[in-house]
Amino acid sequence: MxxxxxxxxxxxxxxxxxxxxxxxxxxxxxxxxxxxxxxxxxxxQSWLCAGRADALKAPGDYLTMEISGEPVIVLRDRDGALRAMSNVCRHRMSILLEGRGHVRAITCPYHAWTYNLDGSLRGAPAMDLNQSFCKEALGLPQIRCVDWKGWIMVTLDPDLPDPGxxxxxxxxxxxxxxxxxxxxxxxxxxxxxxxxxxxxxxxxxxxxxxxxxxxxxxxxxxxxxxxxxxxxxxxxxxxxxxxxxxxxxxxxxxxxxxxxxxxxxxxxxxxxxxxxxxxxxxxxxxxxxxxxxxxxxxxxxxxxxxxxxxxxxxxxxxxxxxxxxxxxxxxxxxxxxxxxxxxxxxxxxxxxxxxxxxxxxxxxxxxxxxxxxx
CATH class of the missing domain: 3.90.380.10 (Naphthalene 1,2-dioxygenase Alpha Subunit; Chain A, domain 1)
Structure with missing residues (x-):
């Protein structure tokens, strides 16, 4: 060959x-x-590890990763559950978060569109005059994420069996x-x-x-x-x-x-x-x-x-x-x-x-x- x-x-x-x-x-x-x-x-099309679940202890603790070029946020939501979602703003497609840290909400560094910890859009400044704007339709796409034996496992594949x-x-x-x-x-x-x-x-x-x-x-x-x-x-x-x-x-x-x-x-x-x-x-x-x-x-x-x-x-x-x-x-x-x-x-x-x-x-x-x- x-x-x-x-x-x-x-x-x-x-x-x-x-x-x-x-x-x-x-x-x-x-x-x-x-x-x-x-x-x-x-x-x-695989489960990939983002590290240890105990690295994200409190609601708002987050880390970021890429899967096949796809930017991903992994965080603890307000209920303490692990959650993964797209790290791309639904407005002009800026990356939202970098590295790891703690946030009370996810705020875009470009135009200040702000998302709740479950990915729903909380607010978007100066959008009230655009008749096509629908806040409820502009949440961050969710990505599969599970805690497997203390490891944070994430996949882009919606149909992949759980790691267990x-x-x-x-x-x-x-x-x-x-x-x-x-x-x-x-x-x-x-x-x-x-x-x-x-x-x-x-x-x-x-x-x-x-x-x-x-x-x-x-x-x-x-x-x-x-x-x-x-x-x-x-x-x-x-x-x-x-x-x-x-x-x-x-x-x-x-x-x-x-x-x-x-x-x-x-x-x-x-x-x-x-x-x-x-x-x-x-x-x-x-x-x-x-x-x-x-x-x-x-x-x-x-x-x-x-x-x-x-x-x-x-x-x-x-x-x-x-x-x-x-x-x-x-x-x-x-x-x-x-x-x-x-x-x-x-x-x-x-x-x-x-x-x-x-x-x-x-x-x-x-x-x-x-x-x-x-």
Whole structure:
């Protein structure tokens, strides 16, 4: 296949059994044409994460995001419910809100049209002489938004089944850890010079840990003891047993519910297409990915504490130490994934055979191929 037909090249790639599989074709990462397909058929037709529900605590707390170029507001309405709506004014189409913050009402920065927290139009100055103006017909279009296990999930697709329907197996694996009750302690936004899929794949496999993370966590990894189980329709996963070298990696000393290896197990969940979660009995951290052209990715990077540790007086200092480690690991991942992107620009760039430790990458490629039109 040529670079001019990257979707066909991907379909041919994933038709090969995993035992003989190769990495995705270069054009799947570098092609503007393929990214346009992803925006229409992957991002516009999937549940995407806007972060943690506890980031929006009070009525009027809001954040903004984009889905396939569509500006979206997510907020707590006056009744305390999560709500998502268009972030485009119904007058002259200005963007209404930026970043995140708190508002009592949504006021357009261009002509001061003002909307209630449910999206209905509250007022519009100097519109009384226009006979076509109808305030009741000019509310902000609503967008589907749900709280799934403490994650804010948003979709442009009005017919997509709720996340719980497509991710039932998550409960079977990690239901003993109350994700919905974990407390977020940091939330940051970054932009890296790499393709979004390169970063997603990097999270999905631990084959790179000994080399890429040689300065931090790589020395504790034994490739011979790693396994990558077969994933599910909506996500892939693997898990690691950790010791108490990181204070928050294991269950709190006062926790009597977790027993045996469940007190030490770290889960890595890749929820398709772009929510990447590391979940331990003590803390969690996550990445939410948004493509910004083929060669850049916008990253929402956050994390926090299991409720047992959130109320422990010593937890903040332990988490500060942990956050320093997470940041260092993140910096190492940035270097590795940006080098992959740079290497893909070479005329000699050719995808290599996959290790048995890269099964999640193969499943991710098959999922993307399944979302594209035939």
């Amino acid at each position: 040529t670079i001019h037909d990257p979707a066909a090249a991907l379909r041919a790639n994933v038709a090969t059994p995993f035992e003989a599989a190769h990495a995705m074709p270069v054009s799947v990462y570098t092609s503007d044409e393929f990214l346009a397909l992803e925006e229409r058929h992957v991002f516009a 329907a497509g991710l039932r197996e998550v409960d079977d694996l990690v239901g003993y850890l109350p994700m919905q009750d974990y407390v977020e302690t940091f939330r940051e936004e970054h932009r890296w010079n790499t393709n979004w899929k390169i970063l997603a794949e990097n999270f999905m496999e631990s084959y790179h840990l000994p080399m890429c993370h040689g300065g931090t966590i790589g020395g504790a990894v034994d490739l011979r003891k790693m396994t990558c189980p077969e994933g599910f329709a909506g996500f892939n996963y693997h898990h690691i047993l950790k010791d108490d070298s990181i204070a928050l990696s294991i269950a709190h000393k006062d926790n009597t519910e977790l027993q045996g290896e469940d007190r030490y197990r770290t889960w890595l969940l890749a929820i398709y297409p772009s929510l990447l979660i590391t979940l331990t009995p003590g803390y969690f951290w996550y990445l939410c990915l948004t493509p910004d052209g083929p060669g850049h990715v916008k990253i929402l990077y956050g994390g926090g504490l299991h409720p047992d540790f959130a109320k422990d007086a010593e937890a903040p200092q332990h988490f500060a130490t942990l956050k320093s480690l997470l940041d260092a690991v993140n910096d190492e991942d940035r270097g590795c994934t940006e080098r992959v992107w740079k290497g893909m620009q070479s005329r000699h760039a050719t995808p290599g055979a996959l290790s048995h430790l890269e099964r999640p990458n193969y499943e991710f490629a098959r999922w993307i191929a399944s979302k594209l039109p035939a």
